[in-house]
Amino acid sequence: MTQILAIDQGTTSTRAIVFDAAMTPIATAQEEFAQIYPASGWVEHDPEVIWATTLSTVRAARLKAPGPIAAIGITNQRETVVLWDRETGAPLHNAIVWQDRRTASMTAALRRDGHEPMVQQKTGLLLDPYFSGSKLAWLLENVDGARERAEAGKLAFGTIDSWLIWKLTGGKRHVTDATNAARTLLYNIREGRWDDDILKLLNIPASLLPEVLDTGADFGTAETALFGDAIPILGVAGDQQAATLGQACFDPGMLKSTYGTGCFALLNTGDTLVESRNRLLGTIAYQFDGKPTYALEGSIFIAGAVVQWLRDGLQMIKTAAQSQSLAETADPSQELYLVPAFTGLGAPYWDPDCRGAIFGLTRNSGPAEIARAALESVGFQTRDLWEAMAADWEGAGGSNVLRVDGGMTASDWTMQFLADILGAPVDRPKVLETTALGAAWVAGMRAGVYPGFDEFARGWAVERTFTPQMDTATREARYAGWKDAVARTLSDRD
Numbered sequence: 001m002t003q004i005l006a007i008d009q010g011t012t013s014t015r016a017i018v019f020d021a022a023m024t025p026i027a028t029a030q031e032e033f034a035q036i037y038p039a040s041g042w043v044e045h046d047p048e049v050i051w052a053t054t055l056s057t058v059r060a061a062r063l064k065a066p067g068p069i070a071a072i073g074i075t076n077q078r079e080t081v082v083l084w085d086r087e088t089g090a091p092l093h094n095a096i097v098w099q100d101r102r103t104a105s106m107t108a109a110l111r112r113d114g115h116e117p118m119v120q121q122k123t124g125l126l127l128d129p130y131f132s133g134s135k136l137a138w139l140l141e142n143v144d145g146a147r148e149r150a151e152a153g154k155l156a157f158g159t160i161d162s163w164l165i166w167k168l169t170g171g172k173r174h175v176t177d178a179t180n181a182a183r184t185l186l187y188n189i190r191e192g193r194w195d196d197d198i199l200k201l202l203n204i205p206a207s208l209l210p211e212v213l214d215t216g217a218d219f220g221t222a223e224t225a226l227f228g229d230a231i232p233i234l235g236v237a238g239d240q241q242a243a244t245l246g247q248a249c250f251d252p253g254m255l256k257s258t259y260g261t262g263c264f265a266l267l268n269t270g271d272t273l274v275e276s277r278n279r280l281l282g283t284i285a286y287q288f289d290g291k292p293t294y295a296l297e298g299s300i301f302i303a304g305a306v307v308q309w310l311r312d313g314l315q316m317i318k319t320a321a322q323s324q325s326l327a328e329t330a331d332p333s334q335e336l337y338l339v340p341a342f343t344g345l346g347a348p349y350w351d352p353d354c355r356g357a358i359f360g361l362t363r364n365s366g367p368a369e370i371a372r373a374a375l376e377s378v379g380f381q382t383r384d385l386w387e388a389m390a391a392d393w394e395g396a397g398g399s400n401v402l403r404v405d406g407g408m409t410a411s412d413w414t415m416q417f418l419a420d421i422l423g424a425p426v427d428r429p430k431v432l433e434t435t436a437l438g439a440a441w442v443a444g445m446r447a448g449v450y451p452g453f454d455e456f457a458r459g460w461a462v463e464r465t466f467t468p469q470m471d472t473a474t475r476e477a478r479y480a481g482w483k484d485a486v487a488r489t490l491s492d493r494d
Helices: 047-064 104-112 116-123 132-142 146-151 160-168 196-202 239-246 304-313 322-327 367-392 412-422 434-446 453-459 472-489
Strands: 003-009 013-019 025-032 069-076 082-085 155-158 175-177 211-213 231-238 255-259 263-270 281-288 291-300 337-339 357-359 402-405 426-429 462-466
Touching: 003 047, 003 160, 003 434, 013 047, 013 434, 025 047, 047 160, 069 160, 069 239, 069 434, 082 132, 082 160, 104 116, 104 132, 116 196, 132 146, 132 196, 146 155, 155 160, 160 175, 160 231, 175 231, 231 239, 231 434, 239 255, 239 263, 239 281, 239 291, 239 434, 255 367, 255 434, 263 281, 263 367, 291 367, 304 322, 304 367, 322 367, 322 412, 337 367, 337 472, 357 472, 367 412, 367 472, 402 412, 412 426, 412 462, 412 472
Parallel strands: 003 069, 069 231, 175 211, 255 402, 402 426
Antiparallel strands: 003 013, 013 025, 082 155, 255 263, 263 291, 281 291, 337 357, 426 462
Protein backbone atom coordinates (compact mmCIF):
# COMPACT_ATOMS: atom_id res chain seq x y z
CA MET A 1 0.00 0.00 0.00
CA THR A 2 1.49 3.34 -1.08
CA GLN A 3 1.66 5.97 1.65
CA ILE A 4 2.60 9.64 2.02
CA LEU A 5 4.37 11.05 5.07
CA ALA A 6 3.58 14.55 6.32
CA ILE A 7 5.93 16.30 8.72
CA ASP A 8 4.00 18.99 10.59
CA GLN A 9 6.52 21.05 12.55
CA GLY A 10 4.54 23.46 14.74
CA THR A 11 5.20 26.07 17.38
CA THR A 12 4.72 23.84 20.40
CA SER A 13 5.06 20.33 18.99
CA THR A 14 6.28 18.26 16.06
CA ARG A 15 4.02 15.69 14.43
CA ALA A 16 4.46 13.04 11.79
CA ILE A 17 1.35 11.68 10.06
CA VAL A 18 1.19 8.85 7.56
CA PHE A 19 -1.65 9.07 5.03
CA ASP A 20 -2.80 6.11 2.97
CA ALA A 21 -3.61 6.09 -0.75
CA ALA A 22 -7.10 7.45 0.02
CA MET A 23 -5.62 10.43 1.95
CA THR A 24 -6.81 9.00 5.26
CA PRO A 25 -4.45 9.47 8.24
CA ILE A 26 -3.46 6.00 9.47
CA ALA A 27 -0.59 6.68 11.88
CA THR A 28 0.40 9.68 13.98
CA ALA A 29 3.20 10.50 16.40
CA GLN A 30 3.58 13.80 18.24
CA GLU A 31 6.07 15.33 20.68
CA GLU A 32 5.93 18.66 22.47
CA PHE A 33 9.14 20.60 23.02
CA ALA A 34 10.23 23.40 25.31
CA GLN A 35 9.48 27.06 24.72
CA ILE A 36 12.41 29.27 25.72
CA TYR A 37 11.75 32.78 27.05
CA PRO A 38 15.08 34.62 27.55
CA ALA A 39 13.39 37.99 28.22
CA SER A 40 9.95 39.58 28.20
CA GLY A 41 8.51 39.29 24.69
CA TRP A 42 11.35 37.03 23.49
CA VAL A 43 10.58 33.46 22.35
CA GLU A 44 13.12 30.87 21.18
CA HIS A 45 13.35 27.20 20.21
CA ASP A 46 16.35 24.89 20.14
CA PRO A 47 16.82 23.92 16.44
CA GLU A 48 18.50 20.66 17.39
CA VAL A 49 15.49 19.70 19.52
CA ILE A 50 13.20 20.47 16.59
CA TRP A 51 15.31 18.15 14.44
CA ALA A 52 15.39 15.46 17.14
CA THR A 53 11.60 15.52 17.53
CA THR A 54 11.23 15.33 13.76
CA LEU A 55 13.38 12.21 13.63
CA SER A 56 11.67 10.51 16.55
CA THR A 57 8.10 11.26 15.44
CA VAL A 58 8.72 10.11 11.87
CA ARG A 59 10.28 6.88 13.12
CA ALA A 60 7.42 6.31 15.55
CA ALA A 61 4.77 6.92 12.89
CA ARG A 62 6.52 4.57 10.49
CA LEU A 63 6.51 1.81 13.08
CA LYS A 64 2.70 2.14 13.22
CA ALA A 65 2.42 2.16 9.41
CA PRO A 66 5.44 0.28 8.08
CA GLY A 67 4.46 0.29 4.40
CA PRO A 68 6.43 2.05 1.65
CA ILE A 69 6.48 5.87 1.71
CA ALA A 70 6.21 7.39 -1.77
CA ALA A 71 7.01 10.97 -0.76
CA ILE A 72 7.38 13.42 2.11
CA GLY A 73 5.44 16.67 2.48
CA ILE A 74 6.59 19.28 4.99
CA THR A 75 4.55 21.99 6.66
CA ASN A 76 6.03 24.24 9.28
CA GLN A 77 5.64 27.14 11.69
CA ARG A 78 6.40 30.18 9.58
CA GLU A 79 8.71 33.20 10.10
CA THR A 80 10.81 31.34 12.71
CA VAL A 81 14.50 31.86 11.92
CA VAL A 82 17.48 29.48 12.04
CA LEU A 83 21.06 30.49 11.23
CA TRP A 84 23.59 27.68 10.86
CA ASP A 85 27.14 26.85 9.73
CA ARG A 86 27.28 25.46 6.19
CA GLU A 87 30.20 23.18 6.99
CA THR A 88 29.25 21.73 10.37
CA GLY A 89 25.46 22.18 10.19
CA ALA A 90 25.54 23.56 13.74
CA PRO A 91 23.12 26.40 14.61
CA LEU A 92 24.78 29.59 15.78
CA HIS A 93 21.92 30.48 18.13
CA ASN A 94 18.51 29.28 19.20
CA ALA A 95 15.81 29.71 16.59
CA ILE A 96 14.00 33.04 17.02
CA VAL A 97 10.28 32.24 16.94
CA TRP A 98 7.62 34.09 14.97
CA GLN A 99 6.07 35.32 18.23
CA ASP A 100 9.31 37.03 19.30
CA ARG A 101 9.17 40.83 19.65
CA ARG A 102 12.84 41.70 20.27
CA THR A 103 13.12 43.65 17.02
CA ALA A 104 10.18 45.98 17.75
CA SER A 105 12.42 49.04 18.07
CA MET A 106 14.26 48.13 14.86
CA THR A 107 11.10 47.83 12.80
CA ALA A 108 9.62 50.94 14.42
CA ALA A 109 12.70 52.92 13.38
CA LEU A 110 12.37 51.66 9.81
CA ARG A 111 8.72 52.74 9.80
CA ARG A 112 9.62 56.18 11.11
CA ASP A 113 12.19 56.50 8.33
CA GLY A 114 9.45 55.90 5.76
CA HIS A 115 10.44 52.45 4.48
CA GLU A 116 7.15 50.62 5.08
CA PRO A 117 5.39 51.60 1.80
CA MET A 118 8.30 50.21 -0.24
CA VAL A 119 8.45 47.02 1.80
CA GLN A 120 4.69 46.47 1.62
CA GLN A 121 4.59 47.08 -2.13
CA LYS A 122 7.28 44.46 -2.77
CA THR A 123 6.49 41.84 -0.13
CA GLY A 124 2.85 42.38 0.83
CA LEU A 125 4.01 42.57 4.46
CA LEU A 126 4.34 45.28 7.08
CA LEU A 127 7.38 46.29 9.07
CA ASP A 128 6.76 44.21 12.18
CA PRO A 129 8.94 41.97 14.39
CA TYR A 130 6.69 39.05 13.37
CA PHE A 131 8.52 38.48 10.10
CA SER A 132 11.85 36.77 9.56
CA GLY A 133 13.93 39.60 8.09
CA SER A 134 14.43 41.67 11.22
CA LYS A 135 15.11 38.51 13.24
CA LEU A 136 17.92 37.54 10.85
CA ALA A 137 19.30 41.08 10.99
CA TRP A 138 19.33 40.86 14.79
CA LEU A 139 21.26 37.57 14.71
CA LEU A 140 23.88 39.00 12.38
CA GLU A 141 24.41 41.96 14.69
CA ASN A 142 24.27 40.19 18.04
CA VAL A 143 25.89 36.76 17.63
CA ASP A 144 29.67 36.91 17.90
CA GLY A 145 31.33 36.45 14.53
CA ALA A 146 28.06 35.97 12.65
CA ARG A 147 28.43 39.03 10.43
CA GLU A 148 31.94 38.14 9.32
CA ARG A 149 31.12 34.48 8.69
CA ALA A 150 27.95 35.41 6.79
CA GLU A 151 29.81 37.81 4.50
CA ALA A 152 32.39 35.09 3.87
CA GLY A 153 29.61 32.75 2.68
CA LYS A 154 30.04 30.31 5.57
CA LEU A 155 26.51 30.56 7.00
CA ALA A 156 23.02 29.56 5.86
CA PHE A 157 19.71 31.12 6.82
CA GLY A 158 16.39 29.39 6.69
CA THR A 159 12.91 29.13 8.06
CA ILE A 160 12.08 25.80 9.70
CA ASP A 161 11.33 24.06 6.40
CA SER A 162 14.80 24.92 5.09
CA TRP A 163 16.43 23.73 8.29
CA LEU A 164 14.61 20.38 8.16
CA ILE A 165 15.34 19.85 4.47
CA TRP A 166 19.03 20.60 5.07
CA LYS A 167 19.10 18.00 7.85
CA LEU A 168 17.00 15.43 5.97
CA THR A 169 19.21 15.64 2.88
CA GLY A 170 22.48 15.62 4.80
CA GLY A 171 23.23 19.23 3.87
CA LYS A 172 22.81 18.62 0.14
CA ARG A 173 19.89 21.03 -0.37
CA HIS A 174 19.47 24.59 0.86
CA VAL A 175 15.98 25.39 -0.43
CA THR A 176 12.58 26.73 0.59
CA ASP A 177 9.22 27.13 -1.10
CA ALA A 178 7.50 30.31 -2.25
CA THR A 179 4.97 30.35 0.61
CA ASN A 180 7.69 30.36 3.25
CA ALA A 181 9.87 32.80 1.33
CA ALA A 182 6.88 35.14 1.14
CA ARG A 183 6.87 35.42 4.95
CA THR A 184 10.49 36.49 5.39
CA LEU A 185 10.09 40.21 4.53
CA LEU A 186 12.96 39.65 2.08
CA TYR A 187 11.12 38.14 -0.92
CA ASN A 188 9.53 40.16 -3.70
CA ILE A 189 6.26 38.30 -4.26
CA ARG A 190 5.49 40.29 -7.42
CA GLU A 191 8.74 39.38 -9.15
CA GLY A 192 9.45 36.03 -7.48
CA ARG A 193 12.94 36.79 -6.19
CA TRP A 194 14.87 37.87 -3.14
CA ASP A 195 14.75 41.65 -3.12
CA ASP A 196 18.08 43.49 -3.31
CA ASP A 197 16.69 46.76 -1.95
CA ILE A 198 15.35 45.14 1.22
CA LEU A 199 18.49 43.05 1.71
CA LYS A 200 20.50 46.27 1.54
CA LEU A 201 18.11 48.02 3.92
CA LEU A 202 18.53 45.26 6.53
CA ASN A 203 22.22 44.67 5.71
CA ILE A 204 21.72 40.98 4.91
CA PRO A 205 24.14 39.18 2.53
CA ALA A 206 22.30 37.38 -0.29
CA SER A 207 24.65 34.39 0.08
CA LEU A 208 22.74 33.40 3.23
CA LEU A 209 19.48 32.75 1.42
CA PRO A 210 18.02 29.47 0.14
CA GLU A 211 16.85 28.74 -3.40
CA VAL A 212 13.09 29.31 -3.75
CA LEU A 213 11.02 26.54 -5.38
CA ASP A 214 7.34 25.92 -6.13
CA THR A 215 5.11 24.51 -3.38
CA GLY A 216 5.22 21.20 -5.24
CA ALA A 217 8.79 20.56 -6.38
CA ASP A 218 11.83 18.33 -5.95
CA PHE A 219 13.25 19.51 -2.63
CA GLY A 220 15.76 16.68 -2.38
CA THR A 221 15.78 13.20 -0.90
CA ALA A 222 15.80 12.17 2.76
CA GLU A 223 18.88 10.06 3.36
CA THR A 224 18.40 6.30 3.54
CA ALA A 225 20.15 6.10 6.92
CA LEU A 226 17.43 8.18 8.57
CA PHE A 227 14.31 6.12 7.88
CA GLY A 228 15.49 3.01 6.02
CA ASP A 229 14.58 4.33 2.57
CA ALA A 230 15.62 7.20 0.35
CA ILE A 231 12.36 9.18 0.29
CA PRO A 232 11.83 12.18 -2.01
CA ILE A 233 10.60 15.44 -0.49
CA LEU A 234 8.02 16.70 -3.00
CA GLY A 235 5.84 19.21 -1.18
CA VAL A 236 6.52 22.12 1.19
CA ALA A 237 4.20 24.86 2.45
CA GLY A 238 4.05 27.11 5.47
CA ASP A 239 1.44 25.87 7.90
CA GLN A 240 -1.30 28.36 7.06
CA GLN A 241 -0.87 27.92 3.33
CA ALA A 242 -0.87 24.15 3.81
CA ALA A 243 -4.18 24.46 5.66
CA THR A 244 -5.55 26.54 2.78
CA LEU A 245 -4.64 23.68 0.45
CA GLY A 246 -6.03 21.07 2.83
CA GLN A 247 -9.31 23.02 2.99
CA ALA A 248 -9.45 23.05 -0.84
CA CYS A 249 -9.78 26.85 -0.89
CA PHE A 250 -8.78 26.98 -4.54
CA ASP A 251 -11.24 29.57 -5.84
CA PRO A 252 -10.95 33.34 -5.35
CA GLY A 253 -13.20 34.41 -2.48
CA MET A 254 -12.80 31.22 -0.46
CA LEU A 255 -11.74 31.82 3.13
CA LYS A 256 -10.30 29.56 5.80
CA SER A 257 -9.20 30.19 9.37
CA THR A 258 -6.87 27.94 11.35
CA TYR A 259 -6.98 27.95 15.14
CA GLY A 260 -3.73 26.70 16.61
CA THR A 261 -1.34 28.61 18.88
CA GLY A 262 -2.43 31.66 16.93
CA CYS A 263 -5.24 32.17 14.45
CA PHE A 264 -4.60 32.77 10.78
CA ALA A 265 -7.24 33.58 8.19
CA LEU A 266 -6.39 33.36 4.48
CA LEU A 267 -8.62 34.64 1.69
CA ASN A 268 -7.81 33.36 -1.79
CA THR A 269 -7.52 36.35 -4.17
CA GLY A 270 -6.38 34.36 -7.23
CA ASP A 271 -3.87 36.09 -9.48
CA THR A 272 -4.62 39.47 -7.87
CA LEU A 273 -2.25 40.73 -5.18
CA VAL A 274 -4.48 42.98 -3.09
CA GLU A 275 -2.78 45.98 -1.51
CA SER A 276 -4.54 46.13 1.83
CA ARG A 277 -5.83 49.44 3.13
CA ASN A 278 -6.63 47.86 6.50
CA ARG A 279 -3.23 46.52 7.56
CA LEU A 280 -3.80 42.99 6.36
CA LEU A 281 -1.04 41.12 4.58
CA GLY A 282 -0.64 40.20 0.95
CA THR A 283 1.00 36.82 0.59
CA ILE A 284 1.38 33.76 -1.61
CA ALA A 285 -1.23 31.08 -0.91
CA TYR A 286 0.57 28.50 -3.07
CA GLN A 287 2.66 28.33 -6.21
CA PHE A 288 2.68 25.71 -8.97
CA ASP A 289 4.42 25.79 -12.35
CA GLY A 290 6.04 29.07 -11.37
CA LYS A 291 2.68 30.84 -11.05
CA PRO A 292 1.73 32.22 -7.61
CA THR A 293 -1.82 32.28 -6.30
CA TYR A 294 -2.16 35.21 -3.91
CA ALA A 295 -4.07 35.66 -0.66
CA LEU A 296 -5.02 38.26 1.89
CA GLU A 297 -4.02 37.14 5.35
CA GLY A 298 -4.90 38.24 8.83
CA SER A 299 -2.67 36.98 11.64
CA ILE A 300 -3.78 36.71 15.26
CA PHE A 301 -0.92 35.88 17.61
CA ILE A 302 -2.92 34.35 20.47
CA ALA A 303 -5.75 31.86 19.90
CA GLY A 304 -5.18 28.38 21.33
CA ALA A 305 -2.36 29.90 23.39
CA VAL A 306 -4.98 31.67 25.51
CA VAL A 307 -6.29 28.26 26.56
CA GLN A 308 -2.73 27.19 27.39
CA TRP A 309 -2.52 30.31 29.55
CA LEU A 310 -5.69 29.29 31.42
CA ARG A 311 -4.14 25.87 31.98
CA ASP A 312 -0.47 26.63 32.66
CA GLY A 313 -0.46 30.26 33.75
CA LEU A 314 -3.61 30.62 35.81
CA GLN A 315 -3.99 26.86 36.45
CA MET A 316 -7.77 27.20 36.17
CA ILE A 317 -8.05 23.98 34.16
CA LYS A 318 -6.03 20.78 33.88
CA THR A 319 -6.74 20.08 30.22
CA ALA A 320 -7.56 22.35 27.29
CA ALA A 321 -10.86 20.54 26.78
CA GLN A 322 -12.06 21.73 30.19
CA SER A 323 -12.11 25.35 29.01
CA GLN A 324 -15.42 24.82 27.22
CA SER A 325 -17.21 23.19 30.17
CA LEU A 326 -15.92 25.93 32.47
CA ALA A 327 -17.05 28.69 30.08
CA GLU A 328 -20.52 27.16 29.87
CA THR A 329 -21.04 27.79 33.59
CA ALA A 330 -20.26 31.53 33.34
CA ASP A 331 -22.78 34.08 34.59
CA PRO A 332 -24.47 35.35 31.39
CA SER A 333 -25.13 38.74 32.98
CA GLN A 334 -21.39 39.49 33.18
CA GLU A 335 -19.66 40.82 30.07
CA LEU A 336 -15.94 40.39 30.45
CA TYR A 337 -13.54 41.15 27.59
CA LEU A 338 -10.09 39.58 27.55
CA VAL A 339 -7.70 41.13 25.04
CA PRO A 340 -4.94 38.49 24.78
CA ALA A 341 -2.12 40.80 23.70
CA PHE A 342 0.49 38.72 25.53
CA THR A 343 3.03 39.40 22.75
CA GLY A 344 1.35 42.41 21.21
CA LEU A 345 -1.55 42.46 18.76
CA GLY A 346 -1.40 41.30 15.17
CA ALA A 347 -3.79 42.19 12.35
CA PRO A 348 -5.38 44.58 11.84
CA TYR A 349 -3.73 46.54 14.69
CA TRP A 350 -0.05 45.57 14.47
CA ASP A 351 0.88 46.90 17.88
CA PRO A 352 3.89 44.99 19.25
CA ASP A 353 4.04 47.01 22.45
CA CYS A 354 0.56 46.61 23.92
CA ARG A 355 -0.03 43.81 26.43
CA GLY A 356 -3.00 41.75 27.56
CA ALA A 357 -5.84 43.09 29.67
CA ILE A 358 -9.22 42.06 31.07
CA PHE A 359 -12.10 44.55 31.20
CA GLY A 360 -15.42 44.36 33.03
CA LEU A 361 -14.27 42.53 36.19
CA THR A 362 -16.59 42.61 39.21
CA ARG A 363 -16.48 40.99 42.65
CA ASN A 364 -18.56 38.17 41.18
CA SER A 365 -16.16 37.46 38.33
CA GLY A 366 -14.37 34.14 38.61
CA PRO A 367 -12.68 31.40 36.60
CA ALA A 368 -15.80 30.63 34.54
CA GLU A 369 -16.21 34.21 33.36
CA ILE A 370 -12.50 34.53 32.55
CA ALA A 371 -12.59 31.24 30.63
CA ARG A 372 -15.59 32.41 28.62
CA ALA A 373 -13.88 35.73 27.85
CA ALA A 374 -10.75 33.86 26.75
CA LEU A 375 -12.67 31.70 24.27
CA GLU A 376 -14.73 34.64 23.05
CA SER A 377 -11.55 36.63 22.34
CA VAL A 378 -10.82 34.24 19.48
CA GLY A 379 -14.20 34.96 17.89
CA PHE A 380 -13.85 38.71 18.34
CA GLN A 381 -10.38 38.74 16.78
CA THR A 382 -11.66 36.71 13.83
CA ARG A 383 -14.44 39.29 13.37
CA ASP A 384 -11.73 41.96 13.20
CA LEU A 385 -10.12 40.10 10.30
CA TRP A 386 -13.48 39.39 8.63
CA GLU A 387 -14.35 43.10 8.66
CA ALA A 388 -10.94 44.14 7.33
CA MET A 389 -11.05 41.61 4.50
CA ALA A 390 -14.51 42.73 3.45
CA ALA A 391 -13.27 46.33 3.35
CA ASP A 392 -10.18 45.41 1.31
CA TRP A 393 -11.67 43.17 -1.34
CA GLU A 394 -15.20 42.96 -2.65
CA GLY A 395 -14.77 39.22 -3.25
CA ALA A 396 -14.12 38.54 0.45
CA GLY A 397 -16.14 35.64 1.77
CA GLY A 398 -17.37 34.86 -1.72
CA SER A 399 -19.66 32.19 -0.35
CA ASN A 400 -20.02 34.04 2.99
CA VAL A 401 -18.87 30.86 4.72
CA LEU A 402 -15.77 30.40 6.87
CA ARG A 403 -13.98 27.03 6.71
CA VAL A 404 -12.19 26.32 9.99
CA ASP A 405 -9.55 23.89 11.22
CA GLY A 406 -7.06 23.48 14.04
CA GLY A 407 -7.24 22.26 17.61
CA MET A 408 -9.72 24.85 18.91
CA THR A 409 -12.35 23.81 16.36
CA ALA A 410 -13.04 20.72 18.44
CA SER A 411 -14.89 23.04 20.85
CA ASP A 412 -18.50 23.26 19.69
CA TRP A 413 -19.08 26.17 22.07
CA THR A 414 -16.23 28.20 20.59
CA MET A 415 -17.31 27.50 17.01
CA GLN A 416 -20.91 28.44 17.79
CA PHE A 417 -19.79 31.75 19.28
CA LEU A 418 -17.64 32.31 16.19
CA ALA A 419 -20.66 31.85 13.92
CA ASP A 420 -22.73 34.08 16.22
CA ILE A 421 -20.28 36.99 16.30
CA LEU A 422 -19.59 36.79 12.55
CA GLY A 423 -23.24 36.42 11.65
CA ALA A 424 -22.17 33.81 9.09
CA PRO A 425 -21.99 30.01 8.82
CA VAL A 426 -18.84 28.22 9.98
CA ASP A 427 -17.96 24.92 8.30
CA ARG A 428 -15.90 22.35 10.21
CA PRO A 429 -14.54 19.63 7.88
CA LYS A 430 -14.59 15.89 8.43
CA VAL A 431 -10.79 15.79 8.21
CA LEU A 432 -9.48 18.17 10.85
CA GLU A 433 -5.81 17.51 10.07
CA THR A 434 -6.00 19.98 7.21
CA THR A 435 -2.49 21.40 7.62
CA ALA A 436 -0.81 18.01 7.39
CA LEU A 437 -3.30 16.93 4.73
CA GLY A 438 -2.38 19.93 2.57
CA ALA A 439 1.32 19.08 2.71
CA ALA A 440 0.62 15.40 2.10
CA TRP A 441 -1.69 16.14 -0.83
CA VAL A 442 0.90 18.30 -2.59
CA ALA A 443 3.61 15.68 -2.18
CA GLY A 444 1.25 12.86 -3.14
CA MET A 445 -0.07 14.73 -6.18
CA ARG A 446 3.47 15.31 -7.42
CA ALA A 447 4.31 11.65 -6.75
CA GLY A 448 1.32 10.58 -8.84
CA VAL A 449 -0.48 9.03 -5.87
CA TYR A 450 -3.13 11.66 -5.19
CA PRO A 451 -5.58 13.46 -7.53
CA GLY A 452 -5.34 16.97 -8.89
CA PHE A 453 -7.09 20.14 -7.74
CA ASP A 454 -10.62 19.52 -9.01
CA GLU A 455 -10.97 15.95 -7.76
CA PHE A 456 -9.41 16.82 -4.43
CA ALA A 457 -11.85 19.73 -3.99
CA ARG A 458 -14.82 17.48 -4.77
CA GLY A 459 -13.70 15.14 -1.98
CA TRP A 460 -13.73 17.88 0.68
CA ALA A 461 -16.58 17.20 3.13
CA VAL A 462 -18.13 19.15 5.99
CA GLU A 463 -18.62 17.46 9.36
CA ARG A 464 -20.78 20.21 10.87
CA THR A 465 -22.00 23.65 9.93
CA PHE A 466 -22.50 26.13 12.79
CA THR A 467 -25.16 28.70 11.92
CA PRO A 468 -25.65 32.04 13.73
CA GLN A 469 -28.11 31.98 16.64
CA MET A 470 -27.39 35.41 18.15
CA ASP A 471 -29.69 38.30 17.24
CA THR A 472 -28.19 41.25 15.37
CA ALA A 473 -28.55 43.78 18.18
CA THR A 474 -26.74 41.55 20.68
CA ARG A 475 -24.04 40.71 18.15
CA GLU A 476 -23.27 44.33 17.39
CA ALA A 477 -23.39 45.38 21.05
CA ARG A 478 -20.95 42.65 22.04
CA TYR A 479 -18.60 43.53 19.19
CA ALA A 480 -18.72 47.22 20.09
CA GLY A 481 -17.68 46.26 23.63
CA TRP A 482 -14.74 44.33 22.21
CA LYS A 483 -13.62 47.27 20.04
CA ASP A 484 -13.71 49.53 23.08
CA ALA A 485 -11.60 47.05 25.08
CA VAL A 486 -9.01 46.87 22.30
CA ALA A 487 -8.87 50.66 22.02
CA ARG A 488 -8.09 50.85 25.72
CA THR A 489 -5.31 48.26 25.33
CA LEU A 490 -3.42 49.72 22.37
CA SER A 491 -0.16 51.49 23.09
CA ASP A 492 0.69 54.91 21.73
CA ARG A 493 1.95 54.39 18.18
CA ASP A 494 5.04 56.10 16.85
